[in-house]
Every structure is written in structure tokens, then in C-alpha cells.
Amino acid sequence: MTIFHKIINREIPADIVYEDDLCLAFRDINAQAPTHVLIIPKEQIVSLDELDSDHQLLMGHLLLKVREVAKSLGLSGGYRIAVNCGEDGGQSVDHLHIHLFGGRKLNWPPG
Ligand code: AMP
Numbered sequence: 001m002t003i004f005h006k007i008i009n010r011e012i013p014a015d016i017v018y019e020d021d022l023c024l025a026f027r028d029i030n031a032q033a034p035t036h037v038l039i040i041p042k043e044q045i046v047s048l049d050e051l052d053s054d055h056q057l058l059m060g061h062l063l064l065k066v067r068e069v070a071k072s073l074g075l076s077g078g079y080r081i082a083v084n085c086g087e088d089g090g091q092s093v094d095h096l097h098i099h100l101f102g103g104r105k106l107n108w109p110p111g
Helices: 003-008 053-072
Strands: 016-019 023-027 035-041 079-082 098-102
Touching (some): 016 053, 035 053, 053 098
């Protein structure tokens, strides 16, 4: 069980900004931008690499929720999402998550 599963189960606290049956969005504990939120599926999926066609609707749902959360947090100037996958991708928590960054002009390319 990962730390994100514990957040879903309310075993450890998080600053939750959105929740529905399929997903949870909460602020990253180590924010890299004025707004840094993680959007995660409630289903335990390790990474992007574990997805199959059964997850098509879920992933569409997550992306639409990114947009909704960005809007609700006032990111009218734009924002960025990132999904780290695997060791080389910099993934440190083995539960699929979408990073949402905003609130400042973001640099490109990322490191
Ligand atoms: P990644 O490196 O892509 O796997 O991202 C994992 C993210 O989870 C990092 O940005 C961490 O700061 C964040 N994180 C780890 N533990 C927590 C927690 N308890 N609450 C909120 N964010 C967390």
C-alpha cells in the first residue's frame, strides 16, 4: 500500500481540493509551484505503464478533472501537467498521479 492509498482512506491527512467516486485531488506536500496539486485515481494503478484499454474512460475522467480543478483554483493564466513514470521518469510514489502546476510562469523544458 502506498502513501497515496492512505490518503484516499483518510489514514493520513492531506489538503484535498477535489474528490469524487473515481479520483482524488490534493496539494503536493513539497510544492514546486504556487499551485501544485496531484490528481490520482482511487483505483490502485502503479503507473502510466500499467494502463490498458479498460482504463480509457478513467483516464479521460482524470484529464477533465484536471481542467476543472485548475479552473477552481484560479489558474486562468495557464498551467502544466506532468506524469512521471518509472525510475528514469522520476516517479517516487507507485500510485499513478498527475501533477498539476500553476500560479507562475513555468520553465521549459523541465529537467
Ligand atoms: P513523483 O515523484 O512523480 O512520484 O511524485 C510524488 C509526489 O508526491 C512528490 O511531488 C511528493 O512531494 C508528493 N508527496 C509525497 N507524499 C505526499 C503526501 N503525504 N502528501 C502530499 N504529497 C505527497
